[in-house]
Amino acid sequence: MRLIFKNLNVLRSTINAISTGIEIKEIVESAGNNLPNLFDFSSFGIFWKEDLLLFLYQEESCPPSFTQEVVNNMIKVFSILGEESVDADRIVLQIEKRKLRPKQMVMDPKAALKSYLTLPLAVEGEILGCTALNSDQPNAFDAQDLQFFSVIGYQMAATLKHFQRFS
Amino acid sequence: MGRVVKEEKRGKWSSDLVLDLYSNLLAEIWELVSALIGEAILAFLVGLAVRKLGEKYPFLNSLTVSEEGISLDEMKEDCRTVAPVEIHRGFQSLINQLSHLFSVLAEGVINKELFPKVFPKVKEAERIISPK
Numbered sequence: 001m002r003l004i005f006k007n008l009n010v011l012r013s014t015i016n017a018i019s020t021g022i023e024i025k026e027i028v029e030s031a032g033n034n035l036p037n038l039f040d041f042s043s044f045g046i047f048w049k050e051d052l053l054l055f056l057y058q059e060e061s062c063p064p065s066f067t068q069e070v071v072n073n074m075i076k077v078f079s080i081l082g083e084e085s086v087d088a089d090r091i092v093l094q095i096e097k098r099k100l101r102p103k104q105m106v107m108d109p110k111a112a113l114k115s116y117l118t119l120p121l122a123v124e125g126e127i128l129g130c131t132a133l134n135s136d137q138p139n140a141f142d143a144q145d146l147q148f149f150s151v152i153g154y155q156m157a158a159t160l161k162h163f164q165r166f167s
Numbered sequence: 168m169g170r171v172v173k174e175e176k177r178g179k180w181s182s183d184l185v186l187d188l189y190s191n192l193l194a195e196i197w198e199l200v201s202a203l204i205g206e207a208i209l210a211f212l213v214g215l216a217v218r219k220l221g222e223k224y225p226f227l228n229s230l231t232v233s234e235e236g237i238s239l240d241e242m243k244e245d246c247r248t249v250a251p252v253e254i255h256r257g258f259q260s261l262i263n264q265l266s267h268l269f270s271v272l273a274e275g276v277i278n279k280e281l282f283p284k285v286f287p288k289v290k291e292a293e294r295i296i297s298p299k
Binding site: 077080081083115116117118119120122123125127141142143145146147150151153154 | 202205208210214215268272273274277279280
């Protein structure tokens, strides 16, 4: 029970941090700084359809092949959800690398994408993009992770929509 | 319930009974999955699944979905002329399409919760409606 309360408090802080962001980079960084307290992940990303911008916040030891797998998967999921194909060559990729793991747990240079949670950033039936948590570990996420991540996803979608309206 | 049993004994199901069966199943899916991903995303996914299948099963286009849930009220009138087995196939395809979308989003996380609670009932529906 104590763990749930602790996680709920982290969730509140994360939502609060996201809601005060005024640009996509700030929103990703606010979320990224808080998410390691809730989930074990290798990479967290937001794809923003309007600017074809894919922003990744990931463990510094993420090998390029893993990053490419994450990008491909996010585009694939978005294409299915958005019912439109996205030209991967036109995507602007921005990567923020952070130390998310202790030194002894750095990622294998051949690490592959083994688990992910991807959610559409949807507001009033319109899909603005998608957000994803990715891991090189199998079965890294469970139902509670999905519940928490969906709450964070809703806040990101609402903040991005607000940002879109007033930018 | 008595009506259901009689219809089952005759091996003949009316469109209304098939709709009632799937209305209950979709309500269960809604309750379970909305707790995981929220009503707005789930409404979006149901709308997407219906758009994918609407051409093959036009009666599905009268399914209404909002953040309040799924309603088949408008569908009842449209289904008067549709064979019960066709309604059954349409809803089976809808549930399969939803399951596919859940996998696309979260691999097995949603279906792992959904399978033990809902899919035995889908199989049961299949058994009742299409007796061998």
